[in-house]
Amino acid sequence: MAKPKIRLLLVDDHLVVRIGLRSLLEMQPDMTIVAEAASGTAALKEFERHQPDLTLMDLRMPGMGGAETIAAIRASFPAARVLVLTTFDTDEDIFRALQAGACGYLLKNTDSEPLLKTIRAVHAGTYRLPAEVAARLAQRLAAPELSPREREVLELIVKGRSNKEVGSALGVAENTVKNHVKVILDKLGVRDRTQAATTAIQRGIVRL
């Protein structure tokens, strides 16, 4: 008797991507797609119903994002294996996804061979993150994290608020904001608020 196929769940809000993945993966003798979902909430339902061996998950989706979805799935099914398949590769995205329990990370513009290889490797439990990604991840872990308040201030900086405006928005003195800003600049390793804003966007710390 043949080996059991890898049972896959596809989660992506892009119709054409779901079709493309389905066409590609259903052609493989050792893979079968048991369900598809176009949103995080739908993904949860489908996962519960089918308990697939492996989930291919887009990160940026309307409504519940990919990272939250992964976390939600793994809260109920700690053994769930999820492979992130996304267009973007900001450090923050990768980090949050792996933090949430993703087993791997692939960009959508990869060819079919590495894609299939990675799916099989993740399923077999032999997948290793690419060295370059691991390096960035290590750097991300080494970097000091922003406190909740600091992240709040940073978001307002990105929105172009002045220190005074941030202060009144948060109900604190301008001096307090200036202190937060100082710490933020220090932690991000930048010199001024403009650099803070752009690197925050670049690293995915704040959504634009």
Place this chain on the structure above:
Amino acid sequence: MAKPKIRLLLVDDHLVVRIGLRSLLEMQPDMTIVAEAASGTAALKEFERHQPDLTLMDLRMPGMGGAETIAAIRASFPAARVLVLTTFDTDEDIFRALQAGACGYLLKNTDSEPLLKTIRAVHAGTYRLPAEVAARLAQRLAAPELSPREREVLELIVKGRSNKEVGSALGVAENTVKNHVKVILDKLGVRDRTQAATTAIQRGIVRL
């Protein structure tokens, strides 16, 4: 005898998207895909070879971007019809694509029915831009354009350079830079360089 099919060229650097589109479109009785390309330069070659009725084009691609590719195609084949199919929808993207001669604009997360409908409409020449897009486009047209020099300064602002640094980078006096900055802030309708940076990124005026 049957009506001739719509001969399509697919241009997208994402393999799964090409597969998905091909699967979806080849199922239609009135459509056929004559070629695919994963880059702008490849798209040019395939267009010349097959001269398709309609080209589906991704905008963000490594190497030659979608807008440039459209412009290059239409330089040789002014009658070429190109429908942009992309993930992003910044005003700049839309604007540049239509400026380059695109006939329409679709997001990749659209369902199959509107997608097919739009393809047929563009082919038939009856396609109209959605009112919301047209409105943004009008606004974009009303907005004063940045001069090349101003765009150059804006890019350096986004990189977090100070006026003085921008000056030495461009070989001009700081006062000159300050003048450019003033004009930029005015044209973008913002108050300071941080807002200029974030709105520039948001509108897609500069690439991050």
Place this chain on the structure above:
DNA sequence: CGGTAAATAGCCCGATGGGGCTAACTCGGC
């Protein structure tokens, strides 16, 4: 040839930003 726009450069000046420093208070952990 005159007008317009871009790019250059200077001036003044008030507002904002950022560095360095101290110092409360609070809360959770050891």
Place this chain on the structure above:
DNA sequence: GCCGAGTTAGCCCCATCGGGCTATTTACCG
């Protein structure tokens, strides 16, 4: 009960920024 981190807030000081203004040169367009 103390220690550390987070949040709060103040101080001084100077660099940078941004607004308002004028002016020259170049280049293009009608």
